[in-house]
Amino acid sequence: MNRIFISILLSVLLTSHAQANNETLELVLNNLSKIKHIEASFKDIKNISLFDKKVILTGNLEYIAPDVLIRRTLKPKTEIFKVKGDNLYLKKSTGKELELLVSSYPLIEMFVEAYRGILSGNLIKLKNFYNIDFKGNAVQWTISLVPVDDDGLEYIEEIIVTGYKDDVVKFTTIESGGDKSTLNITKN
Numbered sequence: 001m002n003r004i005f006i007s008i009l010l011s012v013l014l015t016s017h018a019q020a021n022n023e024t025l026e027l028v029l030n031n032l033s034k035i036k037h038i039e040a041s042f043k044d045i046k047n048i049s050l051f052d053k054k055v056i057l058t059g060n061l062e063y064i065a066p067d068v069l070i071r072r073t074l075k076p077k078t079e080i081f082k083v084k085g086d087n088l089y090l091k092k093s094t095g096k097e098l099e100l101l102v103s104s105y106p107l108i109e110m111f112v113e114a115y116r117g118i119l120s121g122n123l124i125k126l127k128n129f130y131n132i133d134f135k136g137n138a139v140q141w142t143i144s145l146v147p148v149d150d151d152g153l154e155y156i157e158e159i160i161v162t163g164y165k166d167d168v169v170k171f172t173t174i175e176s177g178g179d180k181s182t183l184n185i186t187k188n
Contacts, residue, residue, distance in 0.1 A: 025134035026123065028141050031166040033121030036065040039188045044073075049178035061185060063119045069112065083112050110152050111173075114145050114159050118168060130159075140164055 044057040059073040073079040077093035083102060090098040102109045110129045117126035126132055129152070130145035145159040155176055162170040171183040 021134045024136070024138055024141070025132070025143070027138050028134075028143075028163065028166075029118075029121035029123050031121070031138070032119060032168070033065075035063075035119070035166060038063040038119065040185045041188060042071075042183055042185050044181060044183045047180045047182075049180075060188075063116075066120050066122075067116060069116055069119070083116070088112070106151065107155055110147060111156070114161075115171065118143065118161050118171075138165070 133144040
């Protein structure tokens with residue numbers, strides 16, 4: 001009898017905890033969806049496992065709701081990465097420019113939509129690409145994104161988004177090959 005009671009109690013507690021987490025995730029994403037423009041500086045620390053080496057990039061980020069994301073890397077080399085709708089524009093420090101459709105490259109699309117989905121608070125878009133796990137509360141939170149398809153899992157093991165209230169402060173990307181990128185974000 002006690003085992004049955006404990007099993008039922010645990011089931012109820014776990015279900016109510018999951019519901020509370022889902023409600024808090026929706027609250028956090030709703031708060032993020034209200035932000036229409038963000039300008040921030042970033043420091044991206046890339047750990048490259050093959051060479052046991054760190055590469056540090058710094059620059060500026062800009063997000064304009066609902067679908068414009070611009071990353072201007074200033075150091076060590078200047079580079080511009082801009083996504084607007086389905087169009088991606090890349091300008092390297094060499095002056096070489098590249099334009100492509102994001103939807104034509106599923107892995108690029110998956111990666112771009114992690115950023116845009118979080119910043120726009122679009123849970124439906126995130127669920128198209130990721131299994132989502134939320135931890136924390138509306139003040140300090142972490143959202144874990146794990147690709148839903150095998151092709152994505154070949155490259156990305158997990159993206160962990162850390163936030164404080166309605167600020168995204170860090171994106172950590174753990175690649176399947178062991179590389180890791182930690183993008184620290186500071187609002188201007």
